[in-house]
Amino acid sequence: xxxxxxxxxxxxxxxxxxxxxxxxxxxxxxxxxxxxxxxxxxxxxxxxxxxxxxxxxxxxxxxxxxxxxxxxxxxxxxxxxxxxxxxxxxxxxxxxxxxxxxxxxxxxxxxxxxxxxxxxxxxxxxxxxxxxxxxxxxxxxxxxxxxxxxxxxxxxxxxxxxxxxxxxxxxxxxxxxxxxxxxxxxxxxxxxxxxxxxxxxxxxxxxxxxxxxxxxxxxxxxxxxxxxxxxxxxxxxxxxxxxxxxxxxxxxxxxxxxxxxxxxxx
Numbered sequence: 305x306x307x308x309x310x311x312x313x314x315x316x317x318x319x320x321x322x323x324x325x326x327x328x329x330x331x332x333x334x335x336x337x338x339x340x341x342x343x344x345x346x347x348x349x350x351x352x353x354x355x356x357x358x359x360x361x362x363x364x365x366x367x368x369x370x371x372x373x374x375x376x377x378x379x380x381x382x383x384x385x386x387x388x389x390x391x392x393x394x395x396x397x398x399x400x401x402x403x404x405x406x407x408x409x410x411x412x413x414x415x416x417x418x419x420x421x422x423x424x425x426x427x428x429x430x431x432x433x434x435x436x437x438x439x440x441x442x443x444x445x446x447x448x449x450x451x452x453x454x455x456x457x458x459x460x461x462x463x464x465x466x467x468x469x470x471x472x473x474x475x476x477x478x479x480x481x482x483x484x485x486x487x488x489x490x491x492x493x494x495x496x497x498x499x500x501x502x503x504x505x506x507x508x509x510x511x512x513x514x515x516x517x518x519x520x521x522x523x524x525x526x527x528x529x530x531x532x533x534x535x536x537x538x539x540x541x542x543x544x545x546x547x548x549x550x551x552x553x554x555x556x557x558x559x560x561x562x563x564x565x566x567x568x569x570x
């Protein structure tokens with residue numbers, strides 16, 4: 305793998321890790337509140353078992369999607385899902401001004417599991433983890449499939465380099481959700497606009513996957529070369545950076561007067 309290719313893969317991996325971190329903050333908050341009714345010793349066990357199951361699911365789903373990633377219908381569904389998830393979240397946050405949605409959703413999740421036994425809670429945590437994993441995997445696939453091919457052996461029907469990027473991104477997402485989510489919760493509390501920016505980036509990643517889908521030889525709506533062109537790659541990353549920078553600087557700093565979300569995540 306030459307230096308330019310290594311840099312491109314490294315940049316995509318960094319972008320994916322940043323997206324995973326911001327999305328993991330909300331996810332970790334929900335999971336923390338889902339297990340808070342358990343005795344303290346059982347909380348960590350419930351999260352561990354739930355995350356272990358999610359890891360197995362992510363790893364297994366990667367092999368499944370490696371055979372389906374070149375099917376344009378699968379790509380189209382993934383693009384539509386990412387766009388819907390992004391627009392739905394932004395619409396609720398910006399249009400309806402429901403800035404307390406994450407906490408409200410977490411409280412609703414807590415009510416559903418309140419009084420549930422240990423293994424019932426583990427199952428519900430695992431189901432939630434799997435739902436979060438779908439978002440993560442689709443975003444990773446959208447970023448990885450347009451990367452140049454490597455000389456690594458194929459895994460399933462996917463280039464080995466693409467597979468490694470998606471796998472590492474998913475693994476890091478689980479680690480962040482388990483160990484580093486508190487830092488991202490603090491960041492989102494101080495810069496709430498970053499949450500909207502994160503979902504805007506997810507939507508922009510959905511656009512990237514849509515472009516890749518429309519350039520599929522079976523559709524040929526746009527030239528196949530466009531999805532791999534330097535002009536489109538530069539445009540994509542410039543817009544991505546502008547969204548991230550805008551989310552940072554257009555978000556006013558907030559004092560941590562309300563410690564409830566952070567305390568729940570911890």
